[in-house]
Amino acid sequence: MEDDFVTVSRDDEQARRVAGLILAFSNAKHALSNEELRNTYYPQASDEAFRKAFRRDRTAMSACGLSLVNVASEGQPGLWKVDEAASFPGGGSLSSKDALVLDVACAPLTHDPSFPHRSELRLALAKVDGSFGPSGSLERLFSGSGIDDGLLPPLLAALSGRREAVVTYQARGQEPRERRLRLYGSFGLRRQSYFVASELRDDGSWREPRVYRLDRFLSARVVSGSSYRIPPDFCVGDYLRLPFQIGPEVGTVTIQDLGCTEGEVAAELDRRGRHVDGRGGRCWEVGYSDPEACARWCVAHRLMPVGPREVTDHWDRVVEEACDA
Structure with missing residues (x-):
């Protein structure tokens, strides 16, 4: 995995x-x-x-x-x-x-x-x-990071300085294309970094913000002299996903609360899914992109997937592995 x-x-x-x-x-x-x-x-x-x-x-x-x-x-x-x-009065030493x-x-x-x-x-x-x-x-x-960290300084400089960035970005299944972005925020998920940004259209208007994955950037530079303001109603939390929701959605899973779900986890399921009737306790329906990641997330948070089979089979195997260990 x-x-x-x-x-x-x-x-x-x-x-x-x-x-x-x-x-x-x-x-x-x-x-x-x-x-x-x-x-x-x-x-x-x-x-x-x-x-x-x-x-x-x-x-x-x-x-x-x-x-x-x-x-x-x-x-x-x-x-x-x-x-x-x-700050640092009189200097310091290690x-x-x-x-x-x-x-x-x-x-x-x-x-x-x-x-x-x-x-x-x-x-x-x-x-x-x-x-x-x-x-x-x-x-x-x-060594060993697996990502071109030369791309991080210009992207972070654009974000912190509210400067536009010209980037080459390769979306999944598409050819690389140059884009002009206004970066609004960033977050990490499943050991990957993401930026939320608005892209300049050909007609000069700006698209609604979307999520860009760091490892799909091929080049980046700050546009000197440019500036922008982050919309007052922008919240990076609106663009966060659960760890098993990165990528194209392949199905919907029903997740059951076993009676020991933490409040923050339940709140995330409330935001990303919807309540459904369940016999054994609270249940949510949420979309998923990776069935195995979904199963492991449920195990980590003491939740049980009720269906579909491709998720419950992974959940059964992960629980068996934990018991054997």
């Missing part, structure tokens, strides 16, 4: 979010608003959940040496920038033990295609390793 489903903990989610926030603020040319931050990093959070999560993330960022300050006028929504005076801890903790993300800032992280770790003598870390960090 190409990708097994891996459960991501809340700590993992926060670590990735904080890493993204640190990079975004480090590269930002202007203060970032609550609206921008919420749409990009907290797309499914309520107002109160966003405030609490962002407060926790600011604390974590400060612990990493990057502090933020709210520069919005009194009574206005938050507008955040780096607090130069409070011991060889600190460098080793950083390597061990961060190296797995450098090989994770769903982490969009892995290229910058590799360079940062290589600089740290270089300060403590040659160790071959650069070659190790850049």
